[in-house]
Amino acid sequence: MSTTSSGVTVTAAGAAADAVTTHVPGLVDQKFASRLFAQDKTLWGPDAESEAGKRLSWVGLPRTSRPLVGQINGLRAEFTAKGLGHVVLCGMGGSSLAPEVICETAGVPLTVLDSSQPDMVRASLGDRLEQTVVVVSSKSGSTVETDSQRRAYEAAFRAAGIDPAERIVVVTDPGSPLDAESRKAGYHVVNADPDVGGRYSALTAFGLVPSGLAGADIEALLDEAEAMADVLASDDDSNPALRLGAVLGGTQPLRDKVVLHDAGTSNVGFGDWVEQLIAESTGKLGKGLLPVVVGSTPVTRQTGDELLVELRAVDDESAVDGAATVAVAGSLGAAMLLWECAVSVAGRLIGINPFDQPDVESAKQAARDLMGQGTGSSEPASFTDGAVEVRTAGGDWLGSAKTVPQALQSLLDQLPDNGYLAIMAYLDRIADRSLSDIRIAFASHLSRPVTFGWGPRFLHSTGQYHKGGPADGVYLQITIAPHEDLAVPGRDFTFGEFIAAQSAGDAKVLADHGRPVLRLHITDHQDGLAQVMQAVSALTGSGSTS
Template sequence: MTEPDTIGITVTASGAAADAIDRHLPGLVEAGFAGKLFDQDPTLWGEAAQEEAAKRLSWVGLARSSRPLVGEISALREDLRGKGVDHVVLCGMGGSSLAPEVICATAGVPLTVLDSSQPDMVRAALRDRLDSTVVVVSSKSGSTVETDSQRRAYEQAFRDAGIDPAERIVVVTDPGSPLDGEAREAGYRVINADPDVGGRYSALTAFGLVPSGLAGADIERLLDEAEAITDLLADDDTSNPGLRLGAALGGTEPLRDKIVLIDAGTQITGFGDWAEQLIAESTGKDGTGLLPVVVGSAADGPQTDDETWVLLMPSDDDESEDNATSASSDGTGGESTVGVSGALGAQLLLWEVATAVAGRLLGINPFDQPDVESAKQAARDLLGGGSGAADEPAFVDGDIQVRAAGGDWLGDASTVSDALRRLIDQLGPTGYLAVMAYLDRIADSALADTRVPLATSLGRPVTFGWGPRFLHSTGQYHKGGRPEGVYLQITTEPREDLAVPGRDFTFGEFVSAQAGGDAKVLADHGRPVLRLHLTAHDAGLAQLTRAISEVSGNGAGAR
């Protein structure tokens, strides 16, 4: 085993987070939680979670059990490179795409991630270097509609270009899944993942390693980094960083349920997006949970009394403890700060352990995602009814149709700015605003910048998610967590729609149904949802940006 330069994990804490560690760590050690976790004991989260946990714990040993994949992936990569195929596209959602995206970005190797059903984004991917493209189709269940639709689109594109899809498509799925049998019958290269690992814990399975390794990331090193701390994380000792981080996240009293992820110089690119899914989908249920808020390199303002700041530190920062301790808080509820550093492979396993610990302290099952399925079913229902078109708008302002759901709160609003203010008025003192944009996250990336002025103006956490990507992440927390969020949904007319080969719906109809289904489930849970549909993409986007700037600039709704 090669020894990485930076395998060490550091977890430091101050304020309420440190108090939580002091409060819960002795009990976790006395209960033997770490040892039982690595022995794959399914009873750690109570009787209700036992059946699910019994088939979801193999991730604790992946640093060793995934070793055979290294040679297989390397050989496949060399074979493809020898044929001039060096552009790797990953079709997958949630746990199938977020880890490879972080692994490749951190390694500095290119990977195209297609985790959208927005037709403009799909079309752009299909037109990019098709003659030198290998597509990794990743789906644990084998029935994810987004991934199936993306696969069909690539199959058609390859055939139209005179390329045999069997030479260019690699499938990663669980053994025995519907996709497994279908792909083998079609002659595709199939690599099975460990079926006893849930999607968001699958970073070190074939789901994380196949696309990353084909793209050129050093996946052996990644496994080395994870293996180097496996014994430490399995040790029932007060120095165990997984127990410490889990207690800091899930053990504050009263619970600080907003986990603000701040890039404080970490060498890991995009880590917050991966951690966001792991934490939100694992804990956001039964009316509780932890809401991750990914904010970039700085917090949005003074720390509130329901926030814990997590500073993602560089591995070589000898002053990480001092930095974590000195992070100031001007909020009224005191301070709660955590500093975390370490190599990527080590941190992937660390955060998985910490999330399992937090689940125990919160009294929930960290391995199911009941509200993700509810939104999927609502989308299927809309597709089954035809186009999945939305109801008539409450009003139209310029190039934006305005709809409201989840209560009679829109009132006499007649402009987009008015509607935004009315939504913000529904925000309580412990609430948050979730911005959910069903647009092209590459071409329309600047829209994410609107999160900062909104958060600064409101003085409350604001999250930003690209649809349908976030449905496999914070979408679970939105419906299953504390009922205190307000939701801004943004959709658009595509520049040009795109048929899904072999299906009776288009990508445009599908993404519309996904947005409509999500809004319906949120509304059924009593969550206020403002739906803004851009009827002309560029003009509507410019109008929306102006309205957000206007509402943020005058401090409307600020607390």
């Protein structure tokens, strides 16, 4: 079962095709698509109306964002004339994921600093500072990670004899505290549409400013999305958003583990952007869809609760098969608008509000509380094995474990038959990227979905699902002592203290929700990291993961 519209293809097989047959006619009769594009806030029920009423402007962005193109191109020309070609983006969640995908797909360099890990922050500050332009993106202006990153760059510029006002571009909502503060400081300020939530903001100033300054063709991106807009707004059985949304939210029983497989798409890293869109939009009220990004790793197994999504090249016309499979292809701008619409459809079918994220704030508050108490990872370890301190949260399940492999096994013993393992690594995602290989080892060993997220980045993505979605996960948190801590200028805490509070706060909220969490804290970078990877290898029988 396939539909092709303006270069976007959605092809379903098995239970995915059955979901299309079951739900799309009703969605057409209810005029869901045209009502969505008319910004009808009643589509998700009375409880969602307040939030939906101020979060639906994204449907018109392919047209309303056009004035930004000239403004951004003018800024880029100004910076280029000054020899400033290194663009750094300080932002979290949707503010960083969309520009990252846009720039990687366009093949233009963009440094994304979406971490409070001291080593990663220091490495970014030391990279081509004389040629650097910094984009600071924060919708509310109150995101502590982004505020801390901004302060670090301001201090670095001043120390180098550079006026920060010549190098910093701020993207924020009009009237936010950051808006007023930045204008007073003389920074370049670009306001975003305030009626768009972060994960739907790819085609707002949050997605377009850093991407355009880095050299991506943002006008072409908007063209691609605009070519799809009328199709996605049509109340028709061939509407690809209705079909994809029906697949995501309408299989019976619900296949709630959404496996995102890069099957040749030209949209580089697209699964990471979709991951946030799905997880933060749907994971709440004990319901939701867990996105499992497997990249280009071959997928050979589908369990009864998995939906396989193949992200394909536009010209891939090969057959789709499998118990529950959907293949999706399209240019980047078109695909972004398609998925945003489809997830809003899925939210209606699942019965949740796709525009709020209540448990993201709970983790933020827990981190703030710990910072106020002056604590982070200071609670006593259950035991220490070599260069790894072992702690737990969410129940008394560690048993007699006295080594890292034994503790890992104790955690896996808590995994329900329909469950998943979430690996949450609060490390430098650039320098320590090889750690992500343990996801594959665990997935092969468990024959269950395994996710991997870099902290604190994932807190704005799967972090919502972990706490608000079904209670069928177990959680492995990995933290590390930095090579050297780094002060946050103008604050009474360091980056190291902040990320320790973030990880501890996340673990506390998970534990409060009854989720089992194993916390491995590496005290010696080289030896401890190798020890964790070797422990995973020994447990899973995967061979060396180094």
